[in-house]
Amino acid sequence: MSTAERVQRRLDVLSGHIRYQSAHSLKAERCSSGESRDEKQSVQRAYPQRRQEVLKWNGWGYKDSKFYLNKDGVIEFTGKRYKIGGHSLPKLREFAEKRVGMDVQYHTPSQELSDMPIPMAVVNEKFVCTVKEIVGESHVSDSVEDRVQHAHGHACHEVYALRHGQFKRIPDLIVWPENHNQVVKIVEAASFHNVCLIPFGGGTNVSGAVECPADEKRMIVSVDMIEMDKILWIDEQNLTMCAQAGIIGDDLERQLKARGYCTGHDPDSREISSLGGWISTRASGMKKNTYGNIEDLLVGVKMVTSRGVIERACQVPRISSGPDIHHFIMGSEGTLGIITEATLKIRPLPEVKRYGSLVFPDFESGVGCMREVARQHCAPASIRLVDNEQFQFSQVLKPSPSFFTSIKDRLKTFYVTKFKRFDPEKLCVATLVFEGAREDVASQEYRVYNIAAKFGGLPAGEENGERGYMLTMSIAYLRDIGLEYSVLAESFETSVPWDRVVDTCRNVKDRIQHESQRYQLIHLPFVSYRVTQTYDAGACIYFYMLFNYHGLSDPVRVHQELEHAAREEILSSGGSISHHHGVGKVRKQWLSETVSEPAVEMLRAVKQQTDPQNIFGSNNLISHISDKY
Template sequence: MFSNGSKDDSQRVNATPLATQPPKEKEAGSDKCLMSDRREVGVTLRNTKPKPKKVRSAIPKHRQELLKWNGWGYKDSQFVVKDGIIHFTGSRYPIGDVPLPYFTEWVKDVLDVNLDIKRESQSLIRAKDYPEPHLDKESHEAVVQLVELANKYNVVIIPFGGGTSVSGAVSCPSQERRTIMSLDTSQMNRILWLDRNNLLVCCEAGIIGQDLERELQSQGFTAGHEPDSYEFSSLGGWVATRASGMKKNVYGNIEDLLVHVKLVTSRGVLEKSGQVPRMSCGPDFNHVVLGSEGTLGVITEVVIKTRPLPECKRYGSIVFPDFESGVACMREIALQRCQPASVRLMDNEQFKFGQSLRQPTGYMGLLLEGLKKLYITKIKGFDLDTLCVATLLFEGDRKTVESQEKRIYEIADHFGGVPAGEKNGERGYMLTFVIAYIRDLGLEYNVVAESFETSVPWDRTLSLCNNVKHRLSQECQDHGIKKFLISCRVTQTYDAGCCVYFYFGFSSKGLADPLATYELLEEHARDEILASGGSISHHHGVGKLRAKWFPHQVSETGVELYQATKKELDPKNIFANGNLTFRSKL
C-alpha cells in the first residue's frame, strides 16, 4: 500500500484535460435548465497523457488581499451599521447593498444590542496559537521531499487547506516545544485529469470548492459537494474531516464521492492500487485517511466521482404548524427514500431569524406579505410562534424533478405542511452562505455566537433538540446571561437518523471573559448531546475542541487502534497537531 511517488498516468484510458468553454444556461419556466454538451461524455482517448490544468483560484495566494484575517469571508462582504440600520456590503450575495431594517429590530429585541455603542472588533483568533514559518508547495513530489526533511530534522507539520475549521484543528498544541511549520496546500490546485467515461476527476488536494465546481461545470459536470464553507474550504480538507454537503442526498457525502487518495506519511505514500468502484480487499485504507484531520500525513491528490450537470434545478419550501410535524415529515421522506438534493428544516426561532434578513418591500410587497400571513394564520390556523419552514432543492432531469416535487408535497400534506413557494426556498438556501458573517458583527456589539452540530437517531431527534435548548437556557440563567438565542435545524437526513445544526449566541454584557463563557456553555451542550444519544460531530470533525469526547465515541480500544496506526505511519509524531487525541503520548 506504500509507494514512493505518483503513478504514471500516461496509459490512462478515457482521461481528457479540461477545456474552458462553459455550458450554456437558459431559463425555462421557473427552473434553470443547464444545457451542457453531453456529446463529449462518450469520447474515448487512449494512450494519451493529459496535461494537468493549473486553476486560477478565486482565492489569491496571499489570502489577505481578498479575505479577512480576523473574521469570516471576503473583505468587501460584511454586516455594518449605517445611520442606525444594519446593511450588508458588497454585491457577492443576494442581500448585498441594501438596508436590513427587520434584522436591525431583531438584534435589538432578541439580543438587546445597542447599535450606538460599538466596541473595537476583537478576533476569536489568538495569533500565538497558529504556526510559523509558513511554506506552500505546488506538487505531490514537493510534499514528499518536505515530509522527508521534516522527519529527518524533527519538525512538526500542520497541513493547512482553506482555513475554515471550527474545531481548532489548525491551531498549535500548547504543549509542543518543537519548531512547527504550517504547510499551505492552496497552491496545489491543479486538475490532473477528467475521466468522462468513468465520471471521475483527479485533483490536487488544495483546490478550493468553488474553483473545482466552476471548472467542472465548464465541462458539463459537477461534483455536487457543497458544504456551507464551499466558497473557501479545500478538497483535501473535505477528506481530512469527513465533510458533508448540502446536496448529499443526490451526490453523497465525501466518503461516498471518494475513489482514490494519496496520503504522504513519514513512512511513504499511502494509496490503493487501482481505481475500481469497489473492492473486497481487507480494510479500506481510504477510511484511514478520511477523518484523519492532518494527524497521519498530508493529503496531496484526490480522485472523486463526478456527475453530468443536472438538466433542471428547482427550489421549494414548505411551512409546517410546528417543529414536531416538520421532523415527522422529514422522517417519512427519508423512510420512502425520496429526498430531494437538499431538504432542511428550520425551527421557529431560526425561521424568525431568517425572516428578519429579508429586504424591505414597497406597498404591493407589503400587501402580498399581509395576504400570505393572513392565509397561514387565519385560514390554515398556524401560530407564528410555533410554525417552522423546510427549504427544498431539486436537481435532475425535468421529468424526475417534477415527479419528486409532487411526491414531496403529497407527503408534506399528510403532516399539515403547506407549500410556501420557490423564492422562499431559494432565498433560504442562499442565506446559508451569509449567516457566517453575522458572528463578526456580533463581536463588535457584545454578542458571542457560533454553531455546532451532531447526528442523532430519528427516535431521539426531538428529545435531543429539546434537551440541548433547555440545558443551554438553564446555563445562561446560571451565568447571569439574560439575552440569548438557541435555535436548530435538521440539515441532512438518512435512513437511521439525521444531522441537527444548532445556532447559539448571547449578549456578553457584564461577563468578564465572554469567549471562555461560550466555550464552557458549548461544552455543557456537547455533554447534553451525548447524553441524549447524539454524536460529537456529524461533519465538523473533532479537532482539539471535541477531543475530550473522542474516547467516549470510539471506545478506548478504538483510541488504541488509532494510536497504533499513528505510531506506524508517523513514528516521530511530526504530524503532531493534537487533533483527535489531544493528550497524545507519542
Template sequence: MADKALNRSGQSLDQSLHDHLWGYRDTRFRLNERGVVELTGHRYDMSGTEMPLFWPFVQDILGHEIDPTDLKSPNAAPVVPEPRPCPEFRRAVETVLAKDRVSDNAKVRLNHSHGQTSNWELYQVIYENLERVADLVVWPESTEEAKQLIQLAGQHGVCLVPYGGGTNVSNALLLSPAETRPIVSVDMSRMNRVLSIDETNQTACVQAGITGSELERALRAEGWIVGHEPDSMELSTLGGWISTNASGMKKNRYGNIEQIVEKVTLISPRGEITHHDSAPRRSAGIQPRDLVFGSEGNLGLITEAVVNIHRIPEETRYASYVFPDFPRGVDFMLRLQRSGVVPASVRLVDNLQFRFSQALKPEATGLKAVEQTIQRTALEKLYRFDLRNISAATVVMEGSRSEVSHQARHIKSLAKSFRGVAGGSENGKRGYMLTYAIAYIRDFLAPYYISGETYETSTTWDNIHNVVDSVKQAALDLHAKHNLYGNPFISARITQVYHSGVCIYFTHGFSNRGLENPLEVFIDIEHGIREAILAADGSISHHHGVGKLRQRYLDRVMTSTSRSMLRELKHSADPDNVFGIGNGAFG
C-alpha cells in the same frame, strides 16, 4: 458554483479574504448611516439590500437594547511571537520551493495559526493573543514537493501542520504552546488544479488544495459538477473535506465525502498511502483509504483524490413548505425519507430560525408587500397557524426535468398530508442560499458584545425532540449559571436525513457584556452544550470533526482499545510525530 448568484451586477469580484474573520473582504454586514443592517458587495443575492427588520429582531430576541455606538475594541496590535529559528530547514526547503513560497512574515504566520471556532480561537486572535503561532509558512505545488517537504521536516526536527481553507470550527488548527519544535504551516492553496477528467467513468483527479468554488468552476467549464456543497464551500478545500469527513447540503443526491471520493493519496513520513488502482469498490481487506477520512492532519498531507463527477443537471428547482409546528415538520421529513423520493437537499428549521430568516429579508414594497400580507393572513386565518410556532422546510431538487417534476409532485402531496402549505420556489431558493451569507453575521454582531456559535450532531429519528429540547434547556441553564445579560438565542434545524436518523444543527447567540473572564465562560458554555448533546444520545459530531474542541469526549464514544489502535497506526505512519497537531485521538 451550482446555484448561487455570485455576481448579480456583472462586476468582477474581489477574491481577497478577511485576515481572521469569515469570508471575503468585499462582503460584511453593517449598520448604515440610517441605522439599518445591510450586506455590502455584489457577491450574493442579498448583497446591497437593506434589512430593516434584522436589528430590531436581534434586540427583541436577546431581550435588551444594543447601543450601536458602544463597540468592543479589537486588539489593535496583536502580539506575534518571533519565529522559532529553523535556518537549516529553511535553507533546505528553499532548494525545493521558490523563495516566494516560504514566509516567516508575522501577519502571514498569524493568519495560519487558527481556524474559525468562534468563541475560542477567534476571540483570542481578535481581542486577546494566541499563545502559539506558526513559525514558518510554506506553499507546495505538487505531490513530489510535498514528499520532499515531509522528508526535510523529519531530518530537521520540524512539526508540520496542514492548512487548507482555514474554515475549521473544532480548534483543529489551534497550535499547542507545549510544542517546542518549530511549527511549519503547510498551505495547500497552490495545489488547486484539476489534473484530469475521465468522461467515460465520470471521475476527476484533483489536487487536494482546491476550494469548493474553484473545483465547481473548473468542472462546470467542462460540463461537470461534483455536487458537494457544505456551508463553507467557497473557502474550504477538498483535502479539508476528507480530513474532517465532511458532509454537503446535497448529499442525498451526490453523497457525503466518503461516497464521493473513490481514491485518495496521503503522503506520510513513512511514504505514500493510497491504492494503485482506481475502482468503484474493492474487497481487498482493511482499506487504507478509509483511514484518511477524519484524520484531521495527524497522519500526513492529503495531496490529491479521484472524485466522482456528474453532468450539470438538466434542471434545478426550489420549493418551500410551512408547517404548523416543528414536530409536524419532523414527521414530514421522516415520511419523505421513507418514501424513497428524496430530493438533493431538504432542510427543516424551527420557529426561531424561521423568524431569523424572515428578519433578513429586504423591506417589501408595492405588490410584494401586498402579497406578503395576504400570505400572512392566509396562514393565520385560513390555515389557523400560530406564527410563533410554525416551522419551514426548504427543498432543492436536481436532475432531469421529468425526475424533478416527479419529485415536486410527490413532495407537494406529502407535505399537504402534514398540513404543509407551499411557500414558493423563491423562498426555497432564498432559504438555501442564505447559508452562504449567514456566517458573516457572527462577525457583524461580535463587536456589539454578542457571541455566536454553532453545534452540530446526529441522532436517530425517535430521539430528535429529546436532543433539541435538551440543548435548548442547557442553553437557558448556562445563561442563568453565568448570569448573562438578557436572553439566549438558541435554534435548531435539521440539515440532513438518513435511513435511521438526521443531522441537527444548532445556532446559539448570547450577550457577553460585562464578563470578567469571557473566554472561560465561552469554554464552559461550549462544554455544557456538548454534554447536553451526548447525555441526550446525540453524536460527538456529524461533520465538523473532533479536533481539540471535543477530544475530552472521545472516551464516551470510543473504547480504549479503539483509541490505542489508532495511536499505534499513527506511530506506524509517523513515528517521529512530524504531523504533531494533536487532533482527535492523538492529543
C-alpha cells in the same frame, strides 16, 4: 521486480490509461515541478496565495462582504458577492436588541494587527534553507501577516482571540507547495530536521484543527495547499476526476461545470473550503441526498506521511482488502499526513434545478414529514427544516421590500395564520432543492408535496426556497458584527436516530438556557436548530447559539462551558460527537466515550506507526502518544 516497483507500474499504467481516455475532454494544465509561474497564475481561482489580500484575517470570508451599522443606525450588508449585498436590513438590529440584548453603545471592535503582541518565531535555519530550495523563496514566508492568517480556523475561541490579541502560539513559517513531489520533499525535510507540520486548506474549520498547540517547542510550519489547485484529469467513461487537494470548492465546481459535470458536494463553506479539507474532516454537503457525502464520492486519495505515500494501487468502485485504508485518511484531520490528490465521482450537470419550500404548523410535523420522505426514498437533493426561532430570524434578514412585495407577503401571512390558523410562534419552514432529469424532479416534487400535505404542510413558494438556500452562504458573516457589539455566536451539530430528533432539539435548548442562569447573562442565549441532512436511520441537527457577553470577564470560557453542557446533553440523548465538522481539539475529550477506549488506542497505534516523530503534531483527535516530543 520488487513489490513497490510492481505497485508503481500499476499506478503508471492506470494513470496513462485514464489520461488517454480523457485527453479529448480536458486539456488542463498538469501540475509538475517544471510548471511555470505564468502558467500557474493564469488559472482563475477563489483567492490568491496571500489570502489576506481578499480574506479577513480576523473574521469570516471576504473583506468586501460584511454586515455593518450604517450612518442611519441600520444594519447593511456590503459587496456584490451575495444577493443580500448592497441592501439594508431594517428589522435586523431590532431583532438583535430584543432577542440577544445587543446594545450598540457597547462597541467592542477588533484590535489592529499592528497593535498586537505577536509571539516570536521559532526558527530551524537548516529546514528553512532546505524548504526554500524545494519550493523557491517566493513560496516561503515568515511575515507577521501570513503567520497570523494561518494561526486559526473559525472556532469561536480562535476568532475571539484574534480580535483581542490573545495569541499563545502561531506558525513560525508558511510554505506553499505546488505539487505532490514537493510535498513529499517537505515532509522528508521536516522529519530529518524534526519540524512540526500543520496542513492548511481553506482554514474554515470550527474545531480548532489548525490551531497551534501552545506547548509545541519545535518550529511549526503551516503547509498551505492553495497553490495545488488543478484538476489533473477527467475520465468521462468512468465519470471520475482527479484534482489536487488544495483546490477550493467553488473553483472545482466552476471548472467542472465548464465541461458539463459536477461533484454535487455543497458544504456551507464551499466558496472557501478545499477538497483536502473535506476529506480530512469527513465533510457533508447540503445536497448529499443526491450526490452523497464525501465518503460516497471518494474513489482514490493520495496522502504523504513521514513514512511514505499512502494510496491504493487501483481506482475501482469497491474493494475487499481488509479495513478500508480510505477510512484511516478520511477524518484524520492532519494528524497522519498531508492529502495531496484525490479522485472523486462526478456526474453530468442536472437537466433541471428547482427550489421549493414548505411551511408546517409546528416542528414536530415538519420532522414527521422529513422522516416519511426519507422512509420512502424520495428526498430531493436538499431538504432542510428550520425551527420557529430560525424562521423568525430569517425574516429579519429580508431587505426592505417593495410595495407590491410587501402586499404579497402580507397576503401569504394572512392565509397561513388566519385562514389555516398556524400559530406564528410555532410554525416552521423547510427549504427544498430538486436536481436531476426533468421527469425525476417532477416525480420527486409530486411525492414530497403530497407527503407534506399529510403532515399539515403547505407549499410556500420557489422564491422562499431559493432565498433560504442562498442565505446559508452569507449568514456566517453575522458572527463578525455580533462580536463588534459583545455578542458571541457559534454553531455546532450532531446526528441522532429519528426517534430522538425532536427530544434532542428541545433538551439541548433547555439545557443551554438552564446552565446560562449561572452566569447572570443580560439575556438568555438565543438558541435555534434545524434538521439539515436526512438518512434512513436518522438525521443531522445543526444548532446555533448566540449570547450577549457584556460585563463578562471571560466570555470564551462561558461559551465553552455552555457548549460543553449542550454536548453532554447530546451524547446522553444518543447523539454523535459531530456530523461533519470533525473533532479537532474542541471535541476530542469525548472521543473515547463515543468510539470506546480500545478504538482510541487503535488510533494511537496507527499514529505511532505512521508518524513516530509526531511530525504532524497538530494534536487533533488524540493527545500526544508520549511526552518525548
